[in-house]
Amino acid sequence: NAGVMQNPRHLVRRRGQEARLRCSPMKGHSHVYWYRQLPEEGLKFMVYLQKENIIDESGMPKERFSAEFPKEGPSILRIQQVVRGDSAAYFCASSKQGAPYEQYFGPGTRLTVT
Amino acid sequence: AQTVTQSQPEMSVQEAETVTLSCTYDTSESDYYLFWYKQPPSRQMILVIRQEAYKQQNATENRFSVNFQKAAKSFSLKISDSQLGDAAMYFCAYGQGGSEKLVFGKGTKLTVNP
Numbered sequence: 001n002a003g004v005m006q007n008p009r010h011l012v013r014r015r016g017q018e019a020r021l022r023c024s025p026m027k028g029h030s031h032v033y034w035y036r037q038l039p040e041e042g043l044k045f046m047v048y049l050q051k052e053n054i055i056d057e058s059g060m061p062k063e064r065f066s067a068e069f070p071k072e073g074p075s076i077l078r079i080q081q082v083v084r085g086d087s088a089a090y091f092c093a094s095s096k097q098g099a100p101y102e103q104y105f106g107p108g109t110r111l112t113v114t
Numbered sequence: 115a116q117t118v119t120q121s122q123p124e125m126s127v128q129e130a131e132t133v134t135l136s137c138t139y140d141t142s143e144s145d146y147y148l149f150w151y152k153q154p155p156s157r158q159m160i161l162v163i164r165q166e167a168y169k170q171q172n173a174t175e176n177r178f179s180v181n182f183q184k185a186a187k188s189f190s191l192k193i194s195d196s197q198l199g200d201a202a203m204y205f206c207a208y209g210q211g212g213s214e215k216l217v218f219g220k221g222t223k224l225t226v227n228p
Contacts, residue, residue: 033215042118042205042218043159056215089157100214101147105159 002027004094004106005074012112019079019086021109025094032075033103034067037089049075082113116141118208120219127196128227134181135191135222137206144168145211148182148189153221154202162204165189193224201226 005024013019025032031050035043048056049069060067064082069075079086089110093103117140127133139148150162165173165182172180177197181190193200206219 031214042220045215045217048214059215091159101164101209103216107156107158
């Protein structure tokens with residue numbers, strides 16, 4: 001049973017470009033969470049999605065960041081016009097319906113903005 | 115807002131000995147969960163142990179156990195018979211009932227000396 005998949009594992013973008021990070025949840029999981037880890041910091045919650053719905057985006061920056069989890073396909077975290085401060089590791093986690101505290105994490109995407 | 119504090123940025127232990135990592139949290143809620151996650155150099159987040167606040171009995175998973183002091187809002191992790199593979203960053207996390215996002219501490223870097 002494959003775990004949570006994230007791609008790419010490493011992404012390099014120049015300032016002003018767009019970054020798209022993908023997350024495929026574990027089989028049977030319908031809830032996806034995105035977290036960001038800045039250097040020397042713990043993970044910080046960004047957004048919680050179910051299929052076709054954003055449930056909680058209280059941790060998302062107001063501008064340039066968006067997330068979706070379509071009916072088919074992976075969840076996407078999109079960062080427009082990236083800046084150096086967006087450089088971080090972005091982790092996706094997934095859980096089953098009714099088991100919100102059994103979140104399984106993917107390996108993360110390390111975004112570097114040059 | 116809930117906060118999680120890990121007061122030990124770094125800890126070290128000799129192989130085969132026991133080490134305790136500290137974590138305190140701040141909440142006014144009664145329904146919540148607490149977690150310890152391990153992040154090895156691969157950066158994969160691995161769930162080590164979970165504790166439900168309503169359970170008085172301390173959780174145990176093989177060599178890993180917790181000391182959950184609800185009144186003191188303390189949740190320490192004890193690693194017995196430390197192994198070289200235990201070397202990693204350890205993050206304490208809090209999850210509130212009814213909200214599915216996790217709040218993480220800043221982490222403790224554990225070194226295991228042979």
